[in-house]
Amino acid sequence: MKRNIFESAAASIRAWAMVPLLMAVLAGCAAAPENAPEAVPEPVASLADYTLAPGDRVRVTVWGQPDLTTEAELDAEGRIVMPLLGAVQAAGSTAGDLRTAIAGTLDARYLVDPKVAVEVVRYRPVFVLGSVERPGRYGYLQALDVRRAVALAGGYRGDDPVRAVTILRDGAEGRREIAGRPDTTVLPGDVIEISRPAR
Numbered sequence: 001m002k003r004n005i006f007e008s009a010a011a012s013i014r015a016w017a018m019v020p021l022l023m024a025v026l027a028g029c030a031a032a033p034e035n036a037p038e039a040v041p042e043p044v045a046s047l048a049d050y051t052l053a054p055g056d057r058v059r060v061t062v063w064g065q066p067d068l069t070t071e072a073e074l075d076a077e078g079r080i081v082m083p084l085l086g087a088v089q090a091a092g093s094t095a096g097d098l099r100t101a102i103a104g105t106l107d108a109r110y111l112v113d114p115k116v117a118v119e120v121v122r123y124r125p126v127f128v129l130g131s132v133e134r135p136g137r138y139g140y141l142q143a144l145d146v147r148r149a150v151a152l153a154g155g156y157r158g159d160d161p162v163r164a165v166t167i168l169r170d171g172a173e174g175r176r177e178i179a180g181r182p183d184t185t186v187l188p189g190d191v192i193e194i195s196r197p198a199r
Contacts, residue, residue: 165182
């Protein structure tokens with residue numbers, strides 16, 4: 001009986017002695033290797049978050065006020081011109097933000113609780129460049145991704161595997177480069193560059 005008690009105690013001590021060692025091993029596993037590149041999360045793109053820019057064409061509807069309903073393309077300064085309001089800054093806003101701004105201005109100056117809708121009727125084109133059959137400018141389509149954009153441009157040129165897809169995208173912080181894949185979402189105004197292996 002005494003022997004069993006001592007053996008159990010010794011086993012417990014040995015088990016507890018292993019805890020620091022196990023913790024050190026687990027910490028080592030969790031740490032990233034010194035030379036491993038950091039994973040860069042792919043930006044999530046959606047037309048719901050798309051900010052308007054010169055070249056987009058929008059329709060502003062004010063319910064019950066047909067004289068105020070306007071369809072216009074954003075000019076080089078990113079503005080549209082509306083009756084009563086004159087030049088309205090639209091670039092840098094989402095369609096929802098623009099709707100809220102126009103409704104707020106009309107409510108403050110002219111109408112009581114105006115109902116406003118903003119719809120993008122034509123987006124800026126996209127550009128597909130590099131190793132495709134027909135590089136150039138293409139009208140934006142809903143649900144466009146890199147694979148569909150390349151198809152619009154006639155497909156990849158030749159039989160070599162694609163080395164890289166780079167998307168140049170303008171945003172509030174300027175132009176940035178995004179590493180693309182075939183299923184990466186394309187937004188209006190994007191420039192898609194297709195590269196192939198050097199020979």
